[in-house]
Amino acid sequence: MVFAAKLHIFRRMGKVTTSFFGLLCIFLSKSEQKRWTKYAKRLSLQTVNINNSLLRILFAATWICASNHMMNARTTKWLIAAESPQTRVMMRGDTIDITTPAGLTLWYNQLLTAPCTIHYRACVVVGNGATDRLSDLNCFWMANTMLPEGRFVDNYRLRCYYLGYGGNHNTTTRFRRYTADSLAVNDIAHRPPVLVEYTDSTHLLLPNHWYDIHITVASDGHTTYTIDGETLVDYHDPTPLHKGYFGLRTTWSHIRMTGFTITSAH
Secondary structure: OOOOOOOOOOHHHOEEOHHHHHHHHHHOOHHHHHHHHHHHHHOOOOOEEOOHHHHHHHHHOOEOOOOOOOOOOOOOOEEEEEOOOOOEEEEEOOEEEEEEEEEEEEEEEEEEEOOEEEEEEEEEOOOOOOOOOOOOEEEEEEEOOOOOOOOHHHHHHOEEEEEEEEHHHHOEEEEEEEEOOHHHHOOHHHOOOEEEEEOOHHHOOOOOOOEEEEEEEOOOOEEEEEEOOEEEEEEEOOOOOOEEEEEEEEEEEEEEEEEEEEEEOO
């Protein structure tokens, strides 16, 4: 039986306890259990009224778990951080299919070390689906941690590189280097500057087009982002990020990704 990685929580329940959170953790390795349990305690999940925030937290703590055609939590390397419990992530062959009405980061749960190359193909699906919107084929790389929140502004707490391709309703493509400034979550003045920006149609999304994406990270802080053979980002970081995580990022969209590989010189 195929089933989606959703949390069917009835508001009439009124509250949840850490025992429920513990059930979610059975799909995590020991190291991830410690990380997510620590996060739960910090948010005082012992007894909390059910609301949208809690749904996001619990869903974010849930591994993609299913049988047959969906990703199995014990054998995959992906972790969902979703803003909405209506998010659906499925595996068809080697293709990950994401439909989400709100923010989502799909974290690759394996620490990357420079020098390395990240390669994948991705497509923004535009058809008749409820979340089919041409926008936001984004990604983080070399992130210092994997945040469980799906809300975008929470990611300003990361130290990483970020490329938003076709963001802002497919009007901008931008590159930033995040500095883990927690004040940036609520204060625009603290947010990292745009280092590279494109607004012409050539560098914005096409519907249902499969993009070929290569990201490189060198030991000396040189990182590149190349899409369909064109290098959009060629950045030399004065304070290099040598280790970190990759996350595919989007919001209110339908995205497919396939052929994900990491190549390391180590």
